[in-house]
Amino acid sequence: MARRRQLYEGKAKILFEGPEPGTLVQYFKDDASAGNGVKKGVITGKGVLNNRISEYLMLKLHDIGIPTHFVRRLNMREQLIREVEIIPLEVVIRNVAAGSISKRLGIPEGTRLPRSILEYYYKNDALNDPMVSEEHITAFDWAAPQDLDDINALALRTNDFLSGIFQGIGIQLVDFKLEFGRLWEGEEMRIVLADEISPDNCRLWDAKTSEKLDKDRFRRDMGRVEEAYQEVARRLGILPEAGNGDLKGPEVMQ
Structure with a gap:
């Protein structure tokens, strides 16, 4: 993996210095939090799924003329974005x-x-x-x-x-x-x-059953959190090509 300088780490993502000026690399973690960080946990494969889902929706929005910071997906957990x-x-x-x-x-x-x-x-x-x-x-x-x-x-x-x-x-x-x-x-x-x-x-x-397919399953201890995220990706037709296996993140430069 490329060695990159970490600029910021949030609850669900890490931002790294991009390959060229004006860009960043956004890395999606499996970490989950609720209640402004009071409740913490891990949703296995969440980062992979969120990277793919967000890429899909950002590209769709771009197609109708809504400007976004998204440039392209780099791999299973990372995407290149414009610095804003x-x-x-x-x-x-x-x-x-x-x-x-x-x-x-x-x-x-x-x-x-x-x-x-x-x-x-x-x-x-x-x-x-x-x-x-x-x-x-x-x-x-x-x-x-x-x-x-x-x-x-x-x-x-x-x-x-x-x-x-x-x-x-x-x-x-x-x-x-x-x-x-x-x-x-x-x-x-x-x-x-x-x-x-x-x-x-x-x-x-x-739409038929009102079953929750989002992070509320984690917030409310409803279980089957990973399956809910996978179901959203499945219906969008974008389940990750390599499954939900965890990938090693970029090596951080101190």
Whole structure:
């Protein structure tokens, strides 16, 4: 494996220096966490599956003109991405009541929402990623009003497109989290979709049975977590060509 300099390690991924300026290598781990890191574990093969699922969905989004940081998949656990300035927001798009919105507002889980709802959370682990408003975002200069307009438009378009993809394979896209970044090309800047799209940050339910096919199985100790991720990949037609076997990660340069 190539020797690369590690730049950052998060809960589910590691970022390494890329092969050329303006690029990074994103490595997908099997580590899993919930409750902002309170609960930790390992989902065998998760990194392999998330790499493939995210690659597939990012390419589909690119095909309809949604800009992303994704360049190409390098191997079973790594992908080449463009280096972007991450905007410190998690944008959550909700189509069906589940998780925190059900707890906060007393809406029974599984209730179809009147329309898709966008929520914003400030990315700060020490503060448990608090929910914020557009006023907070623009007042504290996390994003300019025009940036926020672009983010909202991209998020809603992504939701419409992904909902259709999942509906076509018998899966309901309940809600999901997106992150965005600023991609600088000379003096020009544009907002692009970043991070990943996978069962780690999407709630995916079987359209007929409402069986959970996402990380909620880990959060709620429901079991069969690996099988749920595999089922999503199977329905998308992208089970890894070498199975879910673990691959050695890149050797880290200190």
